[in-house]
Amino acid sequence: MRLQASIPIIEEIRSITGNAGLSIGVLHKGEVIFRENLGYRDVENKVAPDSDTIFPIASLTKALVAAAFAELVDDGKLTWETKLSDLVPEYKSLTDDIKLPQLVTEANIVDLLAHRLGLTAGNNFWSQKQQIVLADKTETARILGSLQPVAEFRSKMVYSNWGYGLAGEILEDISNQGLGTCLKTKLFEPLNMARTKLGHLDDSNSAKSYMALGDATPFLVPPTAYVEGTARAGAGACKSTVNDLLVLYNSWMGAAAEQQESGNTFSPESPIRRASELWTSHASMTNDTSYGLGWVLTELPGQGGLVGVNGYEADSMPIIAKGTTKQRMVYHQGSVCGALSAVYLLPDTRTAVIVLGNSFDLCDTPDWASQVLLEAILAPTEPNDYIELARKTSANALSHHEPTATQLREEKESGTTPKSLDQYEGRYYNKIGNFFLDISIDGEGLRMAPQGYDAASYSLHHYHNDVFAWDCNRDAESKEALYPQFAIGFHRVRFEADESGNVVQFNWQIDKAIAEGETFFKKAEPKL
Template sequence: MKCFRANPRTAGILERLAHPSTRATISDICELTGTAGLSLGVIHGGEVIHQSHFGYRDVDKKVGPNANSTYHVGSMSKAMVAASFASLVHKGKLSWSTPLKELVPEYADPATVTRLAELKSEANIEDLLAMRTGLPTANGLWVQQCQQLLVPKTETARIFGLLEPQHKFRLKMSYCNWSYALAGEILERLAGSSLEQSTKGLRYDRLGLGTTTFGDPAEDNHVTAYMTLTDRSPLAVPCPPLRSGRLLAAAGAAESSLTDLLTYYKALLKAAADQKESGKTETEGSPFFDVQYLWGPRAVINEHSHYGLGWVVTELPGQGGLVGVNSYESPRGLPTIAKGIPEPVQLVYHNGAMAGALSAVYLLPETQTGIVVLSNTFALCDAPDWIAQFLVEASQNARTHHVNTRKILAEERTLGAKPRELSKYVGRYYNSIGNFYLDVAVHGDNGLRMTTQGYPFVHYDLSHYHYDVFAGDCDRDAETRRTIYPQWSPNFHRISSHQLQISLCKRLFKVCYRGYVAVGLLTGGARIFDGYSASEK
């Protein structure tokens, strides 16, 4: 643990952070969630006042993390990309309202078909960064198992155009990593360099950051990635696959250390305060531009929170973690942070989550306070988020979701409803633009195996559920051993790799649930896969 000498303003918070009960609570959260290694730091009054480290960056070697250990930060990358766009807007390279059709060649092509018509008309870069297009998450189109990227980067614009809206355009925030995938490619074109070089040139070099990268990190002092089994033991898994030059890098490829991130967020808080006071969009010597715009209400999340550009913004008392794992993982819902404070306080935050990593950053601009929590484990719940909230005020955890999901699936099954002959389901099934396919074959005596994009290790073994519906078992540990990103919502399980429902419909291999006709494995509930067999192509 490393602490810093505090001025009188920070003495109280420093005393609370250094209290043995604080470290004990954080250690308990790590133990209960099965978090292998974790680093945290606190900024207050614009100064770094506290750092602590827990567990191991490498469990087998019993080596702990330190302030310079490099972690995957997942979707905390989004705010970094949005800030890079703010730099380009400041330089006049584009405006927030520049239409995508002027930035994406595919959307200027009359032959390109998009399910969201606005992509070829009024949609702009701000719509991407605020994730307010109404398009679905569709994470299964880029990764499913074993950290294998499923499509090349060149397909980004076409796949994004293929997604079918689940909400009206600009109605609300609809979390979609593909929005940032496309934004990253636009950033590369405008900056004339790779995502790694463009982000470094726009900001990182000016802050003197030594470990932060969207590219290949240094192997020395890099954390090992883990996922947690239900007995709370860590299982080493391949590192997250996102990198500059690959698919979806702008959505979550950044890696950094506690030292770098504390420097980064300290500079961001300082620029935000200066620009708010001056009314200007720049701060002398700072790489951050128009921070108040980045934190402004660009898309509604709920009545209390909005999404800016790469950030969630709300007021305390209120809920955090709305874009993190705990938002859907917690059976009792999210806690209210900072109950009883005398007046509302602005909270700006974001979570990061990938198979093998969880992270969180919480900022309280009014007091120049920042909390950064990094871990190398996709644990039984989102420990960095709970710890960040605990360091603001509160913490919780949950562990029993898969048991509940199995119970619901069993209750909703229609017994005695028989399938067709298994051979009727066999074939290769493409999406409507031919850049994504599923192979279905008979497997064993009474089952099917569905393989994605020709990767033999990315497959799902299915047994009959009812009627024309087949199901894969919902076993968290089995999924963890194949590096499958966990999902606990019963509805998601029914249409995802955790609980596939496959139906024969007009000779098309599809997944059906409550009116949706979709490959839920790819969508989480929105229709984006109009399959057809190879013989029909």
């Protein structure tokens, strides 16, 4: 069987990428035809996963949130065009804190669910080290509003976890339920998905979380920061199993086919409503690919993986299933520190490939594994060399930090001295006052603690003049469950003084897409 014959290829990919474990499930023509579990859910104790092992599925959560909105639309509780200003008090009127005026004037539900706002990601306002959530859930709308536009409104898909975080909170307000309860009621219970949830990974058959180091070994880190009840749960808090997801996606494709045939917006045997609308193009990605509502939409032969880690590291994504008959493909990836996931659906043949992993690898192992399995099913005339692709993308991932480290060394000015360290101490806030960094003396340097969390802090050494820095090393970042950060501005903090010589602010590139960085203003001493 071609699927089973693919496993040695996937095992070789795992050895290249530092993957801890994988759980795999395949549907074809609406029937489960393959399950496989590789590696370990618990590396230290050599415990293998099974098809009921719970993994974080990260951004696969987004389709679930979109499906919950489809039910609300079907029930007449809102429309896809309902304006955010009618749902979010912070967007009732335009203020200086809102960088995108359209949030107040015209942005709607689809703009959130299709990533059409055009705002920078701002992920480091949510979490940085040690899987600690830094932002308070009540600040989601203000943080989203404060993010800088990097593309024209509605011009293309610009991925936004903050947008889905806000969408999840809107769901909670309308349903008068927590997001976990809302999705359980609307989706999980009707499908008997008993092992799917948005809470903590506290089940005895849950996968531990790992980060792959440069030598392709997994390093244990705390479990994902995405948990219901905290900021951005709607973007990635779901945890599930291959067995539960096989049920979900089979039902989803069945509902889509039935609704297309009947012209109805619902199906008697599935909780998925308005499936065609979820799979309608709303935002351009490439010439051949677009984003729907929680899903990437394209055709085979064509590229996949465009919302996964591989899309950043590959010179270009391969064409999947070259030489095969044209057909629809709907997919998504998920990535968090400590887990990667992928699902590919071929609705025309009711085929699904699901791969869940419990490590953030040197490249996106579940994505490459999914593509290997797709080609095993479709038998293209020119199959891709996914082992070589894994080698190249892993090497690319490992190539980013050293140039930044070299630049840090080369740009350092010798012979300068800092001010007295106590002059830098204090609490520094962003412009809108809902995110701060505590600066304190740490030996001969400084310590910077986001939102006061010492466990998530950075140890800064004097760089030159009023600039402090810390080393750029991928393995060191991975061991602290920090998403790889190689922008040079992230590794340097530049303090600035007023005319009297008093330190009053500093600049830090907290968002890699904003090259000029962000200014944080000194307002108070850190709390002891």
